[in-house]
Amino acid sequence: MNAKASSRNDLYLILGFIVAVALGPIIMTPFGGYPDLLQKFAIFGIFAIGFNILFGLTGYLSFGHAAFLGAGSYAAVWCFKLVGMNVLPAIISAMIVGGLFSALIGFVSLRRSGIYFSILTLAFAQMCYNLAYSVLGQPGMNLTNGETGLQLKLDDPRYFGESASESGTIPPTSMFGIEMKQIHEFDLFGMTVQVSNGYFVCALFVILAFYVSMRIFRSPFGMMLRAVKTNQNRMSYTGLNTRPYALAAFVISGMYAGLAGGLMSAMDPLAGAERMQWTASGEVVLMTILGGAGTLIGPIIGAGVIKYLENIFSSFNDQVMTGFFDFLPDWLGSAMVWITSPFVGEGWHLTLGVIFMLIVIFLPGGLMEGFARIGRLFRGSRKRGEGAADAPRVPAE
Amino acid sequence: MSFFNLSRRGLLKGSAALGAGLATPTIFTSSAWAQGYLNEPTGDTVTFGFNVPQTGAYADEGADELRAYELAVEHLNGGGDGGLLQTFSSKALTGAGVNGKKVAYVTGDTQTKSDAARASAKRMIESDGALMITGGSSSGVAIAVQGLCQEAGVIFMAGLTHSNDTTGKDKRRNGFRHFFNTEMSGAALGPILEANYGTDRKAYHLTADYTWGWSQEGSMKTYTEAIGWETVAAVRTPLGAGDFSQYLTPVLNSGADTLILNHYGRDMVNSLTQAVQFGMRDKVVNGKDFVIVVPLYSRLMAQGAGEAVKGIFGSTNWHWSLQDAGSQAFVKSFGQKYGFPPSQAAHTCYVQAMLYADAAQRAGTFHPCAIVEALEGYEFDGMGNGPTLYRAEDHQCFKPVLVVKGNENPTSQYDLLEVVDVTPTEKVMYPVDHPDFQGGDLGTCNAGI
Known part of the structure; x- marks a missing residue:
């Protein structure tokens, strides 16, 4: 594999990614996509990309990444409260806070590896959650507003902006006058496509995040991180201190999480403590493993699948399912509704669990391994007989 | 470390993406602005969004709330026995839908988490075109969703939320609460x-x-x-x-x-x-x-x-053993449909859906600001709580409060509470500037355009 071909492949990859992100709203419309869901795809895509830099490259399984996402969200909302409604300072401060938190937690947690590291990060994240949920939400020193979540108010100072708009409402988040929540509609192929300004901002950041992650994967630094994953002892015996590398990866992925949290607040200016809960940390682990840990694109696909299940599958009630099986004869239709209904609506977790189990058992490399297998199947049948020996396979990236 | 080196190609790509991103909003015609208000119904149905906890600690309450909403929709569209429409002091609703439109509904799961509740409310507003969001079984969720509805420009009719803050320091012009408070x-x-x-x-x-x-x-x-x-x-x-x-x-x-x-x-x-x-x-x-x-x-x-x-x-807030006509009508139609008496969560949610529909009918439109106007200072009766006022200054309902006691000799598995006293409205009414309710501002109504 020569360097030129590899960089050309990367170019195609990033171009393909940009096209996919740009056409996202159109592709998703027939499947029930709407602006908020698309923003979620992009935001959780960023979160998963960042997590993958740590877990996919160094193999350190952090069970507390949601803490950085939550810290970033709070930072962004405070920025809206104190500075103004422009999203850029909010997102930057979210990244800084995410980075600071991860440096602090990473410095302590990275003294251990394996399961001990996971437990340490989990403990720290749960600590952050409890602090945000009650200790820092008390009326005396109210940083987080507890269970309700930190919200904007009409009487927030906003020193570099206006406290209230002319019509007497809280001004919407914006980027130099472009409102995030404004939705554009246009008709295409007989369907109404909805795009919000916020999606363009999220799309820009997810492309940037993807590009940076790709450069990290290809860099000597990325190679060093892979070496940490492969055999850390051997690295130490060669006289190399691996901890700074692991810490750098941890902080970078913490900043990604902060960025995701900041974007979440920018799209919907509220920060709640449950963003820090261990279930949220577990979710990003699921996303990464479902899509394919250590691959570039996999975590984004995993994030998309989970968010789609959470938002669309959970909204199917019996009414919807009956409509769906309308074309079948009555008895078969109601039988199908009876069979499928435990898997939709509030049972979407069950669907997710089944999918996750199937993938872990049959495709340990995640969905990306599935795609790679399908791809090889086609290529294999074309190239068979030409005697093209399989080139040393690069992990599906 | 080479990953921060920006190549010429990288720069070109970046600026192309940025340019496309900035240009895109202006090349579409944004039809959202042409409307009078957000999600103005154009067909023959109007969509309500029922946002209740279906999973988590309050799932029981959520399930009961959803039953009440389904019953309310049935009654609004002329099905069943009409329930509280018979006893409601306002006779604007006749069971022929609202403003000539049939009522349809979508549901969502709040999971009793502010984030999840907002996400599902957003789905109902953006994807399903819901004009009104209602439900919830926790004050944190109610306050979070109320804030969202204010920003989005739809009406929020709070479900079970008992904290002072909902109509105190976190009150909003687009949000209303029928339930009582601490x-x-x-x-x-x-x-x-x-x-x-x-x-x-x-x-x-x-x-x-x-x-x-x-x-x-x-x-x-x-x-x-x-x-x-x-x-x-x-x-x-x-x-x-x-x-x-x-x-x-x-x-x-x-x-x-x-x-x-x-x-x-x-x-x-x-x-x-x-x-x-x-x-x-x-x-x-x-x-x-x-x-x-x-x-x-x-x-x-x-x-x-x-x-x-x-x-x-x-x-x-309410108990099924009350003997007034409204309560009895509600217990009867709920019991006939589901086979057991409704909870107070079901009652407040049913009433909220009815009050919204009635306000829309009286205003003759679904415009949020017109509905706010119709509900502010509105006095009604026959909904099971006796004479009730929706106070204009904080959007809180004022009505008698029930003091109950665990029943010493229950006659059935539902007969667990006994009403000791009905505290009249004057005794529980507090001034708008009560210290526990300070620091909030209703702001102005938002129609989402």
Whole structure:
């Protein structure tokens, strides 16, 4: 594999990614996509990309990444409260806070590896959650507003902006006058496509995040991180201190999480403590493993699948399912509704669990391994007989 | 480390993407601005969004709320026996839909998490075109979703939310609450506690450590101290603690003779059951029988706690055993459809859906600002609570509050609470500038355009 071909492949990859992100709203419309869901795809895509830099490259399984996402969200909302409604300072401060938190937690947690590291990060994240949920939400020193979540108010100072708009409402988040929540509609192929300004901002950041992650994967630094994953002892015996590398990866992925949290607040200016809960940390682990840990694109696909299940599958009630099986004869239709209904609506977790189990058992490399297998199947049948020996396979990236 | 080196190609790519991103908004015609208000219904249906907890600690309440909403939609569209439409003082609704449109609905799961609740409300607004969001079984969620609806420009009709903040420091012009609050609970319970337990008591609070718990604790302290009680201690317990023994043990050693449990849902079921198992109610402290008070009661909780609730005082928004025409009509149609009596959560949600529909019918439009105007200062009757006022200044309903007691001799599995007293509206009415409700501002109504 020569360097030129590899960089050309990367170019195609990033171009393909940009096209996919740009056409996202159109592709998703027939499947029930709407602006908020698309923003979620992009935001959780960023979160998963960042997590993958740590877990996919160094193999350190952090069970507390949601803490950085939550810290970033709070930072962004405070920025809206104190500075103004422009999203850029909010997102930057979210990244800084995410980075600071991860440096602090990473410095302590990275003294251990394996399961001990996971437990340490989990403990720290749960600590952050409890602090945000009650200790820092008390009326005396109210940083987080507890269970309700930190919200904007009409009487927030906003020193570099206006406290209230002319019509007497809280001004919407914006980027130099472009409102995030404004939705554009246009008709295409007989369907109404909805795009919000916020999606363009999220799309820009997810492309940037993807590009940076790709450069990290290809860099000597990325190679060093892979070496940490492969055999850390051997690295130490060669006289190399691996901890700074692991810490750098941890902080970078913490900043990604902060960025995701900041974007979440920018799209919907509220920060709640449950963003820090261990279930949220577990979710990003699921996303990464479902899509394919250590691959570039996999975590984004995993994030998309989970968010789609959470938002669309959970909204199917019996009414919807009956409509769906309308074309079948009555008895078969109601039988199908009876069979499928435990898997939709509030049972979407069950669907997710089944999918996750199937993938872990049959495709340990995640969905990306599935795609790679399908791809090889086609290529294999074309190239068979030409005697093209399989080139040393690069992990599906 | 080479990954920050920006190549010429990278720069070109970046600027192309940026340019495309900035240019895109302007090349589309944004039809959202041409409308009079967000999600203006153009077909022959109007969509309500029912956002209730279907999973998590309040799933039981959520399921009951959803039953009530389905019943309300049926009645609005002319199905069933018409329910409260017969007894409602306003005769604008006739069962032929609202403003000539049939009522359709979409549902969402709040998971009792602010984030999830907002996400599902957003889906209903953006994807399903819901004009009104209603539901919820927790104050945190209600406040979060109320904020979202204000920003988005739809009406929010709060479900079960008892914290003062919902119509206090977090009130919004687009949000309305029919349920009562902790201040009213305190005001109603105070005199009853004085009459039954005297003026010389030492109270020990166990409080769920979140917005509603603090609000409830504050109100109970105010009103018990007003009748001469002394507060020994107020201890915060984490939400969903499960085992309360470590919090209950110190109570008996503190010299307190009254335990006030500012808990709700499963927390209350667990803490009350454990307190009774500890034999607290058989103790005699300071020469008086040890007593327990649960400020906010619900039938579903009483069902969970079983024997332990007998003889324990609390307050509630509504109870199915009320004998007025409205309550009886509601219990009848709910019972006919589902086979058991409705909870107070079901009642408040049903009434909220009806009040919204009625306001839209009276205003002749679904424009949020017109509906706000129709509901502000609106007086109505026949909805099971007696004469009720929707106060214009804070969008809180004022109506009599029920003081209930765990039934000593229940005749059925639903007959668990007995109404001790109906505290009239004047007694629970507080001024708009009450100190516990300071710091909020309704703002102006938002139609989402």
